[in-house]
Amino acid sequence: MTEDDDDPSKKNGCGLNSNSPLYIHASDYPKQIRANDTLTDNKYIDWSQEMINFLFAKDKVGFIDGSIPKHEKTSEDYTTWMRCDAMVKGWLTTVMEKDIIISVKYANTASKIWSGLLERFGKESAPRAYELKKTLTTNHHNGASVSAYYTKVVGI
Template identity: 60%
Template sequence: MIGEKKEVSRSKNGEETIDVNSPFYIYASEYHKQMQVNDMLNDNNFNDWKQEMMNFLLAKNKMGLVDGLIKKPEKTSGTYMTWMRADVMIKGWLTTTMERDIRTNVRFANISAEIWTDLEERFEKECAPRAYELKQSLNATR
């Protein structure tokens, strides 16, 4: 599984250390209420919000937790707590950038990947009719 390879180790005095290149690494300057995108997610801007959020998560090396590539480890795994801390941070980043009504609908998700999937299912279906309408308009213009 991705995330299991030497990303978390113990120092000589028993303290947990995380490789700075690990998706589980959280910098001291990062906090969950940090605003990461220019506009709050609302019913009209999902694609723009998603692109900005993906860029941010990729830059922070956290996209694998959101898109499900890095699965939640078993509770007995050595990376369980580091994975959980990183995921909670991501959940904070995601929900902080949403309007209240949207945030209320995703607040009970267990992991950030569930939030991401829920948003995609909710908003991308709503965008399909608009995309069809735009394609029809483009064809009529030609």
Template identity: 50%
Template sequence: MVVDEGSTPPPPTRKTIDVSSPYFLTSDDHPGLNFVGENLLHDGNYSDWKNEMMNALFAKNKVGFIDNSLPMPEEGSADLRNWKRCNAMVRGWLVSAMEKEIKSSVKYVATARDIWLDLEERFGRENAPRAYKLRRTITTIHQEI
């Protein structure tokens, strides 16, 4: 296409994302958005935290990034860039809702799904007896003199 001097080239064409799409983000969305207020994830509140995060992710239509109902598209797919962008956003939302120690343990995890699974494994109900036993062991350790 030839552009005359003094005229501006047409803007690049952008595909509009439907508001009902899991790839839709608003101008208010950012990775540091905190959905849980002061209820940051720590060792004793996983169940409440998980419930709040699930509600927020459902409202944002992003649950598919953590429950694997929206897996990463194949390389070369038209949706791959949008998926990666939204995955990065969900990762940011999850990490922003954690205490510093937990945050540092998942900051290099590649997908929101992997962060979610890691947290479930560490803090989920199945591990409550193990966590109790570990805490009890730690609190009863003493040095012999």
């Protein structure tokens, strides 16, 4: 037990420590995130980085990387874990193209959604590698400054 476990200012109404990744703030809701980019077939890298930043700020990255595994049904925190995972799934799907949502909506956990997206869109997928190579070979300077052109190439 830590000092924070006894500090009422660190707990929500249910007694859960606000530093716990299982804590959901009263202002959190599934459609809360407003991403710069909706996940489409060709925006995965930017989208995933934005989602990781958002989830890190909410202390919920463990729900997508598997470091906060699903609790057993007999666990005292099972319902709390399920509620948090549902919130993370809501955050993920809110900023996805409709066709992509359809392909992940039956995933049991946020971690399964995340790993499925990584497998489908991640750097190591052959279609993505082909797309990046094609973009690099067709990219032109078009009168842009050297720094602007370099920034564009690095972004690709």
